[in-house]
Amino acid sequence: MPNFTINGITATVPDGTTILAAAHTIGIEIPHYCYHPKLSIAGNCRMCLVEVEKFPKLQIACNTVVTEGMVVHTETEKVRKAVTGVLELMLIHHPVDCPICDQAGECGLQSYYMKFGLHKSRYDLEDKVHKKKVQDIGGQIVLDAERCILCSRCVRFLQEITRTGELEFFQRSDHSEISIFPGRKLSNNYTGNLADICPVGALTNKDFRFKCRVWYLSSVESICPGCSNGCNMVADFKGDILYRLKPRRNDAVNDTWMCDSGRMEYKKANQSRLLVPVLREGGKPVAAAWEAVLSATALRLREAAEAHGPGSVAVIASPQSSNEELFLAKKLAAEVLKTENVGFTPRAPGDGFSDDFLIKADKNPNAKGAQLMGFTEEGFGRIVKAISDGKVRALLLFGNVLSDLSDAEVESLLSKVPFVAHIGTGDGTVSRAAHAVLPSASFAERGGTFTNIAGRVQRFHKGFAPRGKARNDIEILVGLAKRLGADWKFDGEESVFKALSEASAPFSGMSYESLGSGGQAVAEGR
Ligand code: SF4
Ligand code: SF4
Ligand code: FES
Numbered sequence: 409m410p411n412f413t414i415n416g417i418t419a420t421v422p423d424g425t426t427i428l429a430a431a432h433t434i435g436i437e438i439p440h441y442c443y444h445p446k447l448s449i450a451g452n453c454r455m456c457l458v459e460v461e462k463f464p465k466l467q468i469a470c471n472t473v474v475t476e477g478m479v480v481h482t483e484t485e486k487v488r489k490a491v492t493g494v495l496e497l498m499l500i501h502h503p504v505d506c507p508i509c510d511q512a513g514e515c516g517l518q519s520y521y522m523k524f525g526l527h528k529s530r531y532d533l534e535d536k537v538h539k540k541k542v543q544d545i546g547g548q549i550v551l552d553a554e555r556c557i558l559c560s561r562c563v564r565f566l567q568e569i570t571r572t573g574e575l576e577f578f579q580r581s582d583h584s585e586i587s588i589f590p591g592r593k594l595s596n597n598y599t600g601n602l603a604d605i606c607p608v609g610a611l612t613n614k615d616f617r618f619k620c621r622v623w624y625l626s627s628v629e630s631i632c633p634g635c636s637n638g639c640n641m642v643a644d645f646k647g648d649i650l651y652r653l654k655p656r657r658n659d660a661v662n663d664t665w666m667c668d669s670g671r672m673e674y675k676k677a678n679q680s681r682l683l684v685p686v687l688r689e690g691g692k693p694v695a696a697a698w699e700a701v702l703s704a705t706a707l708r709l710r711e712a713a714e715a716h717g718p719g720s721v722a723v724i725a726s727p728q729s730s731n732e733e734l735f736l737a738k739k740l741a742a743e744v745l746k747t748e749n750v751g752f753t754p755r756a757p758g759d760g761f762s763d764d765f766l767i768k769a770d771k772n773p774n775a776k777g778a779q780l781m782g783f784t785e786e787g788f789g790r791i792v793k794a795i796s797d798g799k800v801r802a803l804l805l806f807g808n809v810l811s812d813l814s815d816a817e818v819e820s821l822l823s824k825v826p827f828v829a830h831i832g833t834g835d836g837t838v839s840r841a842a843h844a845v846l847p848s849a850s851f852a853e854r855g856g857t858f859t860n861i862a863g864r865v866q867r868f869h870k871g872f873a874p875r876g877k878a879r880n881d882i883e884i885l886v887g888l889a890k891r892l893g894a895d896w897k898f899d900g901e902e903s904v905f906k907a908l909s910e911a912s913a914p915f916s917g918m919s920y921e922s923l924g925s926g927g928q929a930v931a932e933g934r
Pocket of ligand 2: 666
């Protein structure tokens with residue numbers, strides 16, 4: 409544990425810590441391009457030069473390990489001159505692209521030029537070496553080789569993380585160029601990360617580019633709903649439109665990566681949404697007020713229980729729901745409707761593909777939470793059988809997926825239930841067959857927690873208000889319970905999580921505060 413001094417501040421760091429990492433932990437920024445915390449150290453950009461006392465020359469901070477008594481300076485005239493020189497060298501052949509570059513606003517060259525550059529170019533425009541622009545190199549990526557600063561982050565990512573090695577440097581000197589091999593394209597499930605790690609506008613995301621300038625976007629910390637891995641991410645939005653999902657670092661879950669399919673999850677929140685409450689009258693769906701839909705749903709659930717017994721009412725939960733929503737759904741079933749007919753749909757659509765990195769076969773963010781809450785696949789199987797036998801008179805159904813049943817099978821099954829109330833975000837077979845549709849908020853429009861496949865409870869946050877007339881599921885469930893005579897006093901997801909942690913052993917002792925932004929593991933068997 410060496411002690412060292414940086415810019416006059418003394419600190420102690422673990423053995424083996426580099427100057428760059430040590431500086432970062434105490435809030436001192438050292439400019440860098442090629443360094444990435446999850447890739448090997450290349451030490452080729454030379455932007456991280458610092459002055460170390462007793463060393464005759466400037467050192468690169470990303471590859472110099474702190475030793476006992478080391479004294480480092482990052483803001484001396486010598487350092488500044490060197491960094492400015494490195495930046496000028498990088499910009500010699502860089503195109504004057506900022507006004508038409510989609511990286512503008514989050515570009516490492518722009519940022520450092522404003523801090524360390526601000527020089528006039530000593531190079532004539534016509535002397536710049538031109539390279540290939542706007543190349544679709546496969547996956548989610550467009551390459552503009554002219555903008556590349558040869559930091560090699562992308563090369564190392566493809567060698568060390570995906571181990572597919574599609575990108576390499578070709579040619580020499582100022583003709584050096586990043587490119588794919590002839591006849592080959594990017595072919596892995598994690599290509600979107602290349603746009604994140606490229607510090608400039610050389611690798612941009614095909615799906616996002618030119619959709620929105622980044623300075624118009626707001627961000628919220630979230631969890632990917634695309635599979636049970638629960639990758640930490642940031643959701644970027646403008647108004648009530650989601651524009652992109654980017655990974656957020658969590659070393660216990662996804663390091664700094666996410667898969668290509670997960671990145672596209674934002675589209676579901678934008679498209680085919682259920683936006684108004686609906687009641688089916690004379691076989692036709694008719695838009696209705698929330699009060700009318702909630703009252704009608706409560707009435708039909710109560711009538712079924714009174715006429716045919718509580719067992720005639722069933723609740724099918726969704727592994728897309730949050731822990732808080734599942735807790736309330738269970739509470740509603742057990743304490744208000746007094747039915748034991750509960751279950752959850754085990755799988756969402758998808759190919760069930762998984763790999764040995766992040767992607768899991770279960771394409772739900774919270775199947776584990778549903779299980780810990782007491783919802784089972786067997787329960788779902790029993791409900792399906794009871795429906796087929798004509799024993800279910802009223803059904804409260806979350807989400808649009810019923811395991812691996814086809815659309816025709818779902819339609820046929822639900823036609824056997826006299827009253828189906830559907831709580832969900834997306835239009836689909838279930839909502840089209842339901843007698844009451846209660847539209848709910850997408851993952852970006854509400855807050856809560858998911859429990860990932862490894863049992864880690866992680867928070868996702870609300871970015872903006874629910875679209876149209878959709879409502880937070882908690883509000884819907886509390887509204888239903890109230891109309892069924894319960895006196896629930898929940899006020900938002902945090903109050904529900906508090907009740908959940910008090911009532912459910914795996915979650916005991918947890919709070920939103922203790923979860924923080926990185927989550928906390930449930931204790932199995934607690
Ligand atoms: S394309 Fe981007 S990440 Fe790859 S070497 Fe060039 S600047 Fe670095
Ligand atoms: S691995 Fe799963 S959780 Fe992670 S980004 Fe992909 S779909 Fe989302
Ligand atoms: S960050 Fe140190 S040399 Fe590039």
